[in-house]
Amino acid sequence: MDIDEILEKVADAVEPHRGGGKVADYIPALASIDPDKFGLAIATKDGACHKIGDADECFSIQSISKVFTFSLALQKVGDGLWKRVGREPSGSAFNSIIQLEHEKGIPRNPLINAGAIVVTDHLVENGDADATIEMLLRVLRDHAEDQSVDIDYEVAKSESETGARNRSLAHFMASFGNLDNEVEVVLSAYFRHCALALSCSQLARAALFLAFDGKDPVTGERILTPQRCRRINAVMMSCGHYDNSGDFAFRIGLPGKSGVGGGVLAIVPGEGAVAVWSPGLNDAGTSTVGSIALEALVAETGWSVFG
Known part of the structure; x- marks a missing residue:
């Protein structure tokens, strides 16, 4: 071929x-x-x-960054991940909040926004979002065999400034006890990894x-x-x-x-x-x-x- x-x-x-x-x-x-x-x-x-x-x-x-954070979370917590996020198709928009209410703050899967926020929460240790991003960058640079891989910080800033829906999702899940870290800490890492x-x-x-x-x-x-x-x-x-x-x-x-x-x-x-x-x-x-x-x-x- x-x-x-x-x-x-x-x-x-x-x-x-x-x-x-x-x-x-x-x-x-x-x-x-x-x-x-x-x-x-x-x-x-x-x-x-x-x-x-x-x-x-x-x-x-x-x-697409959610694939890599999903991989890292599975390496870190294994099947424990499925206690806090499902693995079913959502059938809804990527930033929908409707299912979260019906399903008591458990997102349908790790690849919708709410699920990826929970996955990111698993990766943040001791409330240190910066360390999480540094770790993710090291991993991606190694996988890509290219040390130039980086974050577009203009995009990350833009996402944070327009991220009301994602904040709503995160606070909603936090109200059900499905976030271990502070909402803004988790979202700081989330917005940045989406801006890779x-x-x-x-x-x-x-x-x-x-x-x-x-x-x-x-x-x-x-x-x-x-x-x-x-x-x-x-x-x-x-x-x-x-x-x-x-x-x-x-x-x-x-x-x-x-x-x-x-x-x-x-x-x-x-x-x-x-x-x-x-x-x-x-x-x-x-x-x-x-x-x-x-x-x-x-x-x-x-x-x-x-x-």
Whole structure:
């Protein structure tokens, strides 16, 4: 299989759709991103990175960061995580508060905002959000083999200033006793990890371990147990795109996670990790052109987990 040749076909397939969707303008720092941007990178087990378009330009990965905090929380607390967050699809918007009231402050899964706030709470020790972010950056830089990975602090500030809904979610969960740390401490870490800026190339490389049962195939490092890796992929498949998760599984058939910065991470078990970026979003907050690109990629490669 010639991946570079396939990527050229993918580029041709998305070209008529470039600029489609709506940029996430409710976060002011993201409102000015050029909607015509498009990049895609595939990291494979031999350490190669195949890419097209703007694959080396950094963008705000937003909720894709939840995959990595989820992984770290599983490493830290194991199955104890499930006492405070569920693993069912939400069927609701990513920042919905309705289900929290019905379910007594227990979020549906770790990949919606409320669930990711609880996951972040698990990672904050002794009320030190700064130490949590420093740890996360060390981990991501190691996974990506790139020490330049960092946070876009303008985006983090913008998210904090417009974060009333996330504050509501956090305070609501705290009222049910589902946060151990102070709300603003947890949100300080949460807003910053959602503002991580990576390129498609860095993101695909950082997530490569998820395609190989939790082991980095390039360095040989065991990052997660196979069982926990499979659980992360399962939650990504069923919950990675909020109320668009079913359609994504139907069209693309890969575990994935989208972010409102226009990025989408997809995992191809046994093959590699794919990261795509195009800022325009569909109504559910998933990249319009990114989804088209992944659908074209799967059609050309047959990489769907459903065969």
